[in-house]
Amino acid sequence: MTIQPMSFEVADAPARDASAQLLAQYRAGAAALPGAESKALRELRDRAIAAFAARGIPGRRVEEWKYTDLRSLMTQAFPVSGPPARIGGEALRAALGPLDAVEGPRLVFVNGRLDPALSSIESLPAGAELVTLAEALRRPADGLLDALGDVKGAGGDVVAQLNTAFASDGVVLRLAAGLHVETPIHLVHVAATQSPALSALRNLVILGEGAEATLIESYVCDGLAGAQINAVTQLVLEDKARLAHYVMAAENTETQHLASTLARLGAGADYQAVQMAVGGALSRLQTFVTFEGERAKAHFGGVQLMRGRQHCDMTLVIDHAAVGCESREHVKSVLDEQSRGVFQAKVIVRPGAQQTDGRQMAQALLLSDSAEFDAKPELEIYADDVKCNHGATSGAIDEDLLFYLRSRGIPADEARALLVQAFIGEILDRISHEGLRQALEAKAALWLTPRG
Amino acid sequence: MLEIKNLHAEINGKQILRGLDLTVPMGEVHAIMGPNGSGKSTLAYILAGKEDYEVTEGEVLWNGANILEMEADERARSGLFLAFQYPMEIPGVASMTFLRTALNAQRKARGMGELSTPDFMKLVREKAASLNMSLDMLKRPVNVGFSGGEKKRHEILQMALLEPSLCILDETDSGLDIDAVRIVSDGVNALRAPDRAFVVITHYQRLLNYIVPDRVHVIAGGRIVRSGGKELALELEQSGYAEFGAEAAA
Numbered sequence: 001m002t003i004q005p006m007s008f009e010v011a012d013a014p015a016r017d018a019s020a021q022l023l024a025q026y027r028a029g030a031a032a033l034p035g036a037e038s039k040a041l042r043e044l045r046d047r048a049i050a051a052f053a054a055r056g057i058p059g060r061r062v063e064e065w066k067y068t069d070l071r072s073l074m075t076q077a078f079p080v081s082g083p084p085a086r087i088g089g090e091a092l093r094a095a096l097g098p099l100d101a102v103e104g105p106r107l108v109f110v111n112g113r114l115d116p117a118l119s120s121i122e123s124l125p126a127g128a129e130l131v132t133l134a135e136a137l138r139r140p141a142d143g144l145l146d147a148l149g150d151v152k153g154a155g156g157d158v159v160a161q162l163n164t165a166f167a168s169d170g171v172v173l174r175l176a177a178g179l180h181v182e183t184p185i186h187l188v189h190v191a192a193t194q195s196p197a198l199s200a201l202r203n204l205v206i207l208g209e210g211a212e213a214t215l216i217e218s219y220v221c222d223g224l225a226g227a228q229i230n231a232v233t234q235l236v237l238e239d240k241a242r243l244a245h246y247v248m249a250a251e252n253t254e255t256q257h258l259a260s261t262l263a264r265l266g267a268g269a270d271y272q273a274v275q276m277a278v279g280g281a282l283s284r285l286q287t288f289v290t291f292e293g294e295r296a297k298a299h300f301g302g303v304q305l306m307r308g309r310q311h312c313d314m315t316l317v318i319d320h321a322a323v324g325c326e327s328r329e330h331v332k333s334v335l336d337e338q339s340r341g342v343f344q345a346k347v348i349v350r351p352g353a354q355q356t357d358g359r360q361m362a363q364a365l366l367l368s369d370s371a372e373f374d375a376k377p378e379l380e381i382y383a384d385d386v387k388c389n390h391g392a393t394s395g396a397i398d399e400d401l402l403f404y405l406r407s408r409g410i411p412a413d414e415a416r417a418l419l420v421q422a423f424i425g426e427i428l429d430r431i432s433h434e435g436l437r438q439a440l441e442a443k444a445a446l447w448l449t450p451r452g
Numbered sequence: 453m454l455e456i457k458n459l460h461a462e463i464n465g466k467q468i469l470r471g472l473d474l475t476v477p478m479g480e481v482h483a484i485m486g487p488n489g490s491g492k493s494t495l496a497y498i499l500a501g502k503e504d505y506e507v508t509e510g511e512v513l514w515n516g517a518n519i520l521e522m523e524a525d526e527r528a529r530s531g532l533f534l535a536f537q538y539p540m541e542i543p544g545v546a547s548m549t550f551l552r553t554a555l556n557a558q559r560k561a562r563g564m565g566e567l568s569t570p571d572f573m574k575l576v577r578e579k580a581a582s583l584n585m586s587l588d589m590l591k592r593p594v595n596v597g598f599s600g601g602e603k604k605r606h607e608i609l610q611m612a613l614l615e616p617s618l619c620i621l622d623e624t625d626s627g628l629d630i631d632a633v634r635i636v637s638d639g640v641n642a643l644r645a646p647d648r649a650f651v652v653i654t655h656y657q658r659l660l661n662y663i664v665p666d667r668v669h670v671i672a673g674g675r676i677v678r679s680g681g682k683e684l685a686l687e688l689e690q691s692g693y694a695e696f697g698a699e700a701a702a
Binding site: 399400406408418421423 | 523539544545549550554558
């Protein structure tokens with residue numbers, strides 16, 4: 001990696017925009033970030049902010065951001081993390097809603113910092129080693145910084161770079177080879193919006209050979225004002241490891257959420273992901289999967305429930321760099337009013353990655369004439385024995401089905417809700433953890449409840 | 453009592469019903485027979501409240517209330533039920549969820565509480581058994597993977613659960629073999645009651661051997677052109693619909 005010259009001038013952007021604000025914040029606040037005394041860590045952060053500075057917040061002229069013009073959507077940057085915020089147990093339960101019922105080890109972060117009083121990890125079995133990122137950064141173990149710095153799967157994505165520069169907390173979790181963790185490990189982030197902040201969370205989860213686990217990330221708000229989240233979760237699945245990874249972005253409608261999941265899969269690894277976005281003014285949920293070992297699987301299901309002027313973008317890059325791997329991406333978007341849904345999926349099949357099997361499907365249910373759905377599939381294939389396809393559909397609610405339900409006395413709103421639930425059910429049904437599936441169904445049902 | 457007065461209706465500017473009059477008192481079963489394209493299914497859909505049709509003249513009174521002013525779901529909650537000729541498949545909606553949602557919506561409208569899960573299951577099991585339906589079938593999404601006969605039985609099951617006071621059966625016998633016609637007819641006959649009226653729409657007389665009507669009406673060109681007792685059905689079976697200006701059924 002070449003070290004770029006430190007420069008905080010962003011080409012082609014006015015001085016007072018969010019990019020400039022972020023750079024100013026970095027200059028003023030980097031010394032206060034956890035582990036700032038480590039030279040290696042400072043260098044890592046400096047390189048990341050320099051990479052960001054060279055390009056600034058991406059606008060629609062950047063191909064990957066064509067449908068999500070972040071430069072015009074994010075015109076100001078909130079203070080990174082801000083002063084410590086506390087919330088009570090009752091507020092946490094209210095913010096989580098149905099997700100509160102999911103049992104198991106739980107770590108709760110408020111405005112980017114761990115809240116030990118709300119967290120409990122006693123039920124983690126031996127062989128699962130968990131430390132908070134803040135703690136880990138104060139005494140960086142061998143390899144930690146290399147692991148954090150290794151975001152090449154994201155192709156130099158500036159949102160991930162920003163996270164590397166600012167990340168204040170998160171978890172570093174290692175599961176020993178062969179360990180099966182039965183209960184889901186739940187990472188919760190609450191944006192306490194009475195003090196608006198940009199929270200940067202960074203998680204690194206490493207599953208040893210043959211390890212199995214379920215990881216849930218929930219993002220919610222306490223309060224109705226805006227917040228900004230930049231979360232990066234790096235997943236390393238060693239050979240034959242299996243991870244079910246569920247992400248729920250359920251913030252309030254003023255919040256902007258940028259998330260990047262980077263998954264590296266070893267041979268025979270199995271990665272099952274479901275992401276649901278409900279709420280949030282802007283959600284850009286990026287997933288970068290790299291198949292490093294042969295015959296691994298990555299299945300991604302996405303659900304978007306949007307109304308008002310909400311904007312949700314699920315963007316995936318699937319890099320088939322090994323033989324015989326299987327990838328599936330299926331996104332279902334329910335869009336009401338003037339909301340907008342985006343699905344981009346790029347599948348790269350490297351030379352020699354024969355017998356790759358990749359399929360993509362994007363489906364939108366438009367509940368209003370002013371909603372918009374954009375799907376952009378991309379295939380970059382450099383091998384010759386490959387099965388890849390993609391498809392997209394969009395349409396309104398089927399009036400004949402609606403009439404059938406109503407003809408049995410089911411009120412129109414309820415009938416419509418049943419059909420929407422049926423539409424997204426195909427994705428939610430993939431969640432093998434029953435408690436979580438019910439929680440997400442309940443969350444969807446709340447979204448569908450006609451508001452008085 | 454159902455009273456249809458001078459009903460005119462069209463779809464996409466094409467007139468289908470042209471002054472249809474029909475009265476069905478409580479406790480009676482009236483059969484509507486007619487050639488293809490005579491307006492039979494249109495009548496069923498208009499009664500149930502399908503929005504594709506435009507009523508240009510006339511009224512439909514159900515126990516004195518003009519149902520044309522009601523939404524489809526309101527009509528259902530006021531006691532009307534249409535057994536579809538082609539029941540819809542609804543992928544992703546579990547049959548049990550569908551039945552329960554419908555039943556609870558109707559109970560709520562009647563000022564009754566929701567049924568508990570065990571009570572609901574017991575009720576469904578009972579009604580399904582009488583229609584020779586397996587509960588396994590109801591574990592599937594609504595009508596998905598059902599045979600034609602299973603779909604029709606599912607319609608009658610819904611009718612038995614919802615206990616409507618006005619039952620409209622649209623070509624319930626179409627696509628059924630003789631055993632299935634018998635099962636479905638037994639289900640319908642079990643529901644015959646003094647406080648319930650039936651409109652049975654059919655192209656063929658066969659169904660009326662099992663569901664014996666009080667009155668038979670012939671519909672042609674969007675109007676009732678002849679009415680009589682159950683023997684009229686037998687007469688039509690002999691003579692066909694030719695005398696009513698229709699081509700022989702294909």
